[in-house]
Amino acid sequence: MGGPNGEAMNLDHVASIGDLRLIARQRIPAPVFEWLDGGAFESETLKANVDDFRALRLRQRVMKDISARDLSATVLGQSLSMPLVISPTGMSGMVPGGDGGELMAARAARAAGIPFTLGMMAIKSIEDLRRELDGFWFQICMLSDRGIMRDIVERARDAGCPVLVLTMTWPILSQMNRSIRGRHARLPPRYTPASILTYARHPRWALKTLGAMPIRFGNFVPHMAEPEIANIVTLLDASATWKDVEWLRGIWPGKLLVKGVMNPEDAQLAIAAGADGISVSNHGGNMLDASSSTIAALPAVVEAVGDRAEVLLDGGIRSGQDVLKAMALGAKACLVGRAHLYGLGAAGEAGVSKALDIIRKELDISVGLTGLARVRDASPAILC
DSSP states (O other): OBOTTSOBOOOTTOOSHHHHHHHHHHHSOHHHHHHHHOOSBTOHHHHHHHHHHHHOOBOOOOSOOOSSOBOOEEETTEEESSSEEEOOOTTGGGTTSSSOHHHHHHHHHHHHTOOBEEOTTOSSOHHHHHTTOOOOEEEEEOBSOHHHHHHHHHHHHHTTOSEEEEEOSOSSOOOBHHHHHHTOOOSSOOOOTTTHHHHHTSHHHHHHHHHTOSOOOGGGTTTOSSOOHHHHGGGBOTTOOHHHHHHHHHHOOSEEEEEEEOSHHHHHHHHHTTOSEEEEEOGGGTSSTTOOOHHHHHHHHHHHHTTSSEEEEESOOOSHHHHHHHHHTTOSEEEESHHHHHHHHHHHHHHHHHHHHHHHHHHHHHHHHTTOSBGGGOOGGGBO
């Protein structure tokens, strides 16, 4: 089995997502690791996402017939092998070195029987991914240039994407203090005198990435001569309102999942605007620091939504037990961002598959030991 940089790698002794994180930290350059591991400002929200999950306790039951456990779920009309979706993450294509990370993650998701979500800010385009597989979800932000936005949405439609994910938590740029203090080379990578030493510590990663240069955001190639992050962020629409979500609903024929709802008021407005699903998300702690964790916000959103839309959770998932806890509090499924990125950085496609296998096994064991035969039967009764 090969690692992302070509080294032989054995994942047999990797037991947790935390193990994959440690391997990724060693195998990829510091700027890439800091980007995927850090949060906004002092990372308080990121930490709360994880810590609040850990604070919840499961209630063990005994003498239940758990001989035939079922982890399957139906989410937004799709049958999933387990209640998990790979979350959209911009620039993830370069994580393992080169520009193929999104393809690796999508293949791993397909093999696991769950959806992969291609991000607007992916290295690979919708068409690149569609040439390899179909059925993936696609994510977009509100863009001030509605012509560009409509074109991208229509391309996702033509590619057969069943779900469009609208990320609402990125109307402006936030700040990652740890990256500023680290004075790391900018991303996507550029080979300059200031950055050469950083990337020289990971020569195989650097050579793969150099071979893929220039790294561009594929979905924007038809719309700008230099589809780089500095140009694309100028398109983020800080003036967008729920009326704009209604506009998007009007041009998108498939399921619409709005990502970034953290309170009941916004949940009500999202449903009124035409959302089929709501993802309780604080952008992985990458935007507003010192805000509520996703698991703390989940119950109130679930109560406000009722059966009018499906509620998912995105943020803080580091184990199968986290997935079960979220479902106990009303989530239909969870999206994972960093968990799969750690696997991608550790060992490419094999690392993502390992991350998904870890979560599946932890979920299966925890479902059984809480006395359930089906994960979809999780309720607050399994929490202490």
